[in-house]
Amino acid sequence: MRSDPRTDITAYWAAYKEDGDLDAREALILNYSPLVKYVAGRLSSNLPQTVDTSDLISYGVFGLIDAIEKFDPARGIKFETYAIARIKGAIIDELRSMDWVPRSVRSRAKEIEQAYVVLENRLRRVPTDAEVAAEMGVTTRELHDILTKLSYTSVVSFEELWSGGDRDDRGNVFATIKDDSAEDPVQVFESVELKDILAGAIDRLPEREKVVIALYYYEGLTLKEIGAVLGVTESRVSQLHTKAVLRLRARLHAAQGFIPTG
Secondary structure, eight states: OOOOHHHHHHHHHHHHHHHOOHHHHHHHHHHHHHHHHHHHHHHHTTSOTTSOHHHHHHHHHHHHHHHHHHOOGGGOOOHHHHHHHHHHHHHHHHHHHHTOSOHHHHHHHHHHHHHHHHHHHHHSSOOOHHHHHHHHTSOHHHHHHHHHHHHHHOOOOGGGGGOOSOGGGOOOTTSOOSOGGGSOHHHHHHHHHHHHHHHHHHHTSOHHHHHHHIIIIISOOOHHHHHHHHTSOHHHHHHHHHHHHHHHHHHHHHHTTOOOOO
16 A cells, blocks of 8 residues: 655655654655756746756755755645745846846846836826837837847846845745744834735736736746737747836835836
């Protein structure tokens, strides 16, 4: 009679957390290793072809190990949700340390954010692409070209909007990882306030961008799958994702009282 894999995993967690059993730790790493491939695959779809997916996987393994070491099964949080945020954070941190994103690309992203902030304050609504292009002094086609380049090079993700700290403090926007009762009351208040601001910003996104955010981050669809749902190409979905994240960052910057500068 074969044992229930779920029971085995529970036993591995107990053996590692209670007794420090290194064999159990290795079993946990092996069991959850597909999460690393999953996260690396999703991130690689928005990265240049020069970035090797196998490198992303090797970076993500460190995030998985970190998640296993710091995870507390007694808190009732689903490990997969917790680990995905850690794995993604480890990969992004490594890419940042390599500083592979050109400064000109970062500058363009900030210019678009600044245009969103200025125009939303002026127009009291979400600006169109044509209005953003005019504010930046470029044509609409040039704006779309910039967004396309950003979509291929940006590692900015929705989760990063949730936390400004280092990876050890980075949570997942869809799961309560921290114990609020143990936190500083001011930090708890700021976290709730940030959640409200972000929820409002998402609600104000253009419909297609809102759908992309929902399907990608809530439903776990790939960019290709979202393209099939919307009837557009994968590159167009990637562009919509980039625009949505830049709009959300602009809204958060505006709420925090500053405008990004290039």
